[in-house]
Amino acid sequence: MKYSGQTRVHVAVDCIIFGFDGENFKLLLIKRGFEPEMHRWSLMEGFIQPDESLGAGAQRVLKQLTGLEGVYLEQIPAFGEPNRDPMERTISVPYFALVDIQKYEAQLSFDYQAEWFLLSETPNLIFDHNAMVKMAKTRLRYKAAFHPILFELLPDKFTLQQLHTLYEKLYENTFDKGNFTRKVLSTGLLVRLKEKDKEHSRKGAFYFKLDREKYHNNFEAFLNFIPSLDKVIG
Amino acid sequence: MKYSGQTRVHVAVDCIIFGFDGENFKLLLIKRGFEPEMHRWSLMEGFIQPDESLGAGAQRVLKQLTGLEGVYLEQIPAFGEPNRDPMERTISVPYFALVDIQKYEAQLSFDYQAEWFLLSETPNLIFDHNAMVKMAKTRLRYKAAFHPILFELLPDKFTLQQLHTLYEKLYENTFDKGNFTRKVLSTGLLVRLKEKDKEHSRKGAFYFKLDREKYHNNFEAFLNFIPSLDKVIG
DNA sequence: TCAAAAGTGTTTGGGCTACACCCATGG
DNA sequence: CCATGGGTGTAGCCCAAACACTTTTGA
Numbered sequence A, B: 001m002k003y004s005g006q007t008r009v010h011v012a013v014d015c016i017i018f019g020f021d022g023e024n025f026k027l028l029l030i031k032r033g034f035e036p037e038m039h040r041w042s043l044m045e046g047f048i049q050p051d052e053s054l055g056a057g058a059q060r061v062l063k064q065l066t067g068l069e070g071v072y073l074e075q076i077p078a079f080g081e082p083n084r085d086p087m088e089r090t091i092s093v094p095y096f097a098l099v100d101i102q103k104y105e106a107q108l109s110f111d112y113q114a115e116w117f118l119l120s121e122t123p124n125l126i127f128d129h130n131a132m133v134k135m136a137k138t139r140l141r142y143k144a145a146f147h148p149i150l151f152e153l154l155p156d157k158f159t160l161q162q163l164h165t166l167y168e169k170l171y172e173n174t175f176d177k178g179n180f181t182r183k184v185l186s187t188g189l190l191v192r193l194k195e196k197d198k199e200h201s202r203k204g205a206f207y208f209k210l211d212r213e214k215y216h217n218n219f220e221a222f223l224n225f226i227p228s229l230d231k232v233i234g
Numbered sequence C: 001t002c003a004a005a006a007g008t009g010t011t012t013g014g015g016c017t018a019c020a021c022c023c024a025t026g027g
Numbered sequence D: 001c002c003a004t005g006g007g008t009g010t011a012g013c014c015c016a017a018a019c020a021c022t023t024t025t026g027a
Helices: A054-066 A101-106 A129-146 A160-171 A177-186 A212-217 B054-066 B101-106 B129-146 B160-171 B177-186 B212-217
Strands: A010-020 A025-031 A044-047 A072-075 A090-098 A115-118 A190-197 A205-210 B010-020 B025-031 B044-047 B072-075 B090-098 B115-118 B190-197 B205-210
Touching: A010 A054, A010 A101, A010 A129, A025 A044, A025 A054, A044 A054, A054 A072, A054 A090, A090 A129, A090 B090, A129 A160, A160 A177, A160 A205, A205 A212, B010 B054, B010 B101, B010 B129, B025 B044, B025 B054, B044 B054, B054 B072, B054 B090, B090 B129, B129 B160, B160 B177, B160 B205, B205 B212
Parallel strands: A010 A090, B010 B090
Antiparallel strands: A010 A025, A010 A044, A025 A115, A072 A090, A190 A205, B010 B025, B010 B044, B025 B115, B072 B090, B190 B205
């Protein structure tokens, strides 16, 4: 027996892929390779396969484009307006991804004509992808205000200065350097390395890496790197 | 032209319907009326119709059961394991609903053999509905810690005592009465009525109602009725 | 007049902000 | 020896938690 008479629809996953180049937030987009809207800028997406969960689909699609596995992915609310895809009804479950932009560049796939755009200079996208990007950004801001997920955007070793810039860019705000440093270090999530970055200053700034164990244990914990939340989010 | 060769699947919306009877959290469940798993306890659900958005589907399904419109609904992450529904592949987009239990009782529909269960005594549900309930509860706790959504569960006029109990039950914790009152009133979201509830005390407690305008303007604002968040959520 | 709940006041301490200051080093 | 960014110290303020206290009224 089946659910006879009930309509079936396509289900897709879309990836909103964020990166940080040390200076600015970026978004990885592709040139759509099939109709409708062929050759226009689009999020990387794919249809859910018969024996695949949503999360697995998102991982697959992301890997297809970037070659990366084990990337941070988080589902955001589904988009299901009846005519969002003019070809055929398709419900999309979007995921935002946080990738270390350097790792990606190492294994770039040319198949999709992918390009990193400054988040602030995102081109006009197909369907409702603009709205998806906007929602993903809102969610990222929200989540990152409470949880330490932004480390996913940085290389394995990084300076406090990089982390500081990352937060300032995301929230389009300035945060006191001293207070920021103290808050971050007080979490105990970071381990100071012996090596210093000497490129950006005479004195040199220590590199840090994540204490992976503490990081995973505190993933759901509430941190507070951001002052005056209500002014900064929304 | 169509997306030929791509599989189509059923998409359903599920409603996790929360209520509060003044003393405890409750969950509205139905006896499933069709195969598979007929006659077992289930969330209220329905398949998405051809010209219906996800949100509209959730509203429709909720109205079908309760007769209520304009209820607070919030989408939570979709469930898409390939075999979550043994009959045919179905991806479910769950919504949690906050209803004033009194309004509902006025227009109960007997068609679904619906019953309110204590949240703490939820029976075993079909498919992955147990997981949905769990996720909805987690989300509700999270959201309510920052945003003033719990008023949706109360009648139009209510006492601070009721509100206080509501928060204590949701977080399975006690909160200092004085501090709680001060925090709530300091938001300016409540208007004190002249009438008092004389049933629960000799002195009588003032009824309050929402200042609807301020409420809607502050819906996304960050409040903080809950002390020591990290101990209480998670 | 007493019990019981409503509602108000007051002290205290921790933590956050703002800002000043020292440190290290290459030129 | 100075400019530059890295990093630390600290005073003050605000706010929340804890808890004591007053108010009201039915029995």
